[in-house]
Amino acid sequence: MKVPIRIRRQPDRTSRPTYQTYEVECEAGNTVLDVLNKIQWEQDGTLVYRRNCRNAICGSCAMRVNGRAILACHNLIGDELEEGHGQITIQPLGNLPVIRDLVVDMGKFWAGLKRVDPTVSTTNLPERESLQTPAQRAKLQAAANCILCGACYSECNAVVGDENFVGPHALAKAQRLLADNRDDHTQERIQQYTQPNFAWDCTRCFNCNEVCPVGVQPLNRITEIKQTILQTPDLVESTPLRHRHTLVDLVKEGGWIDESKFGLQVVGNGGRSLPGLLSLVPLGLRMILKGKLPAPWHFKASQGTQEVRAIITAIQRKP
Ligand code: SF4
Ligand code: SF4
Ligand code: FES
The missing domain is CATH 3.10.20.30 (Beta-grasp domain)
Structure with a gap:
């Protein structure tokens, strides 16, 4: 034909x-x-x-x-x-x-990969090769399939929104390193991957999962990174992490999100970050001018607050 x-x-x-x-x-x-x-x-x-x-x-x-x-x-x-x-x-x-x-030009793609420190870091090199059990290896398998083709990066909506986002391929590699029992930089990696432009900036559009030709499923790997971050105690606070915690706290408090508190807690760090508070001023002024700044006393807790609170508490208690 x-x-x-x-x-x-x-x-x-x-x-x-x-x-x-x-x-x-x-x-x-x-x-x-x-x-x-x-x-x-x-x-x-x-x-x-x-x-x-x-x-x-x-x-x-x-x-x-x-x-x-x-x-x-x-x-x-x-x-x-x-x-x-x-x-x-x-x-x-x-x-x-x-x-x-x-x-x-794949320059930005490779630069994103470099930013997750994409090789296994072992401070104390063993005298012989580090053998892994099949179960240890299985945790890396999906991400290890990556052939670095760039298909996911091409369709990534987070990159469209901000070209500083490291990319789905880089985060798949990041998960592979977090899950690797031979890598001993786990704490530093978790601290890095919770910063802006890493795991939390993914918009969860699913495009990377759709196009990846070898089943890496980068979005699933990113979700694993987020779970690891949220299960790690004593992390230095960051805006994305505060975003997650504040969201849960506010829903627990009022059944839904009190937007007037949300920005102050997340960006203003509960009043402790002067640069954060100042960055909110232009938005606040625009909202006042448009009559869209709700007064704190306008917020009413949802009728199902008790129920929502019980659900969140039960989930938080789960081991
Ligand atoms: S799910 Fe996230 S990482 Fe994947 S393409 Fe969408 S924005 Fe990018
Ligand atoms: S599409 Fe899949 S194989 Fe290609 S770079 Fe992305 S994760 Fe790797
Ligand atoms: S030519 Fe190698 S993946 Fe297509």
Whole structure:
């Protein structure tokens, strides 16, 4: 069959992108990479993209097809035609600057990975190799599958909101290190991963779980990091951590969240952080001008407060 393949072309970092359509003779069982190769080898040698293993191992050929990140050597043309209702549009990964055509600059992706300190840290090196039991190894398995393809980073909404967010791939690696019994920097890691731009800044959009081609399920790994953080006593307070604790405390107090206290507790650290309090002033003024600042006496505890409080207390008592 002859299939029209629409590809985003961009000759260099600064040029405006355009779309070019190629008519390609192919079969439903061909991969997207087979078709790109056909275009490059038979029709247009100027088309640029990355490839290497052709076996979903190296992660080089990640790109967007019909609006979501995939591995070109893994996904079949027949499936993509169905997904795109008869259309196939190929674009470079999102959230990363284009170098040329389908090749992106992965610098931000690698920088995010570096920020979680991505190698096992062992202060006292053993004389022989550190053997792990199957159960110890199982805790790392999902994250260890990562092939660093960038598909999750491409679709991550937290990166869209703030490019300083380290990325789902980095947090999957962070969980792998927290769970590794050979790593002895656990306390420092927990303290770091609770800071802004790490675990708490994920928006839980599920996109990373949806697109990851090898089942890392980064969102699930991020949830594991959060559970570890919340179970760790004596952590130095941070805004994200205070956010979680304040939320629970306020719901326990009034059955729902008293917004007038929320900002003061979280950002103003209960009145102890002058920079935090000052940062709230512009927002407070805007709210007053718009008549949207509720007076504290306007807040009424919900009718089910006793019940909500009992539920939270029961959950908190659970071992
Ligand atoms: S779930 Fe979180 S980490 Fe995953 S893509 Fe969404 S915002 Fe990013
Ligand atoms: S977590 Fe999955 S999608 Fe993200 S870089 Fe690793 S293999 Fe790719
Ligand atoms: S070419 Fe290696 S993953 Fe596709």
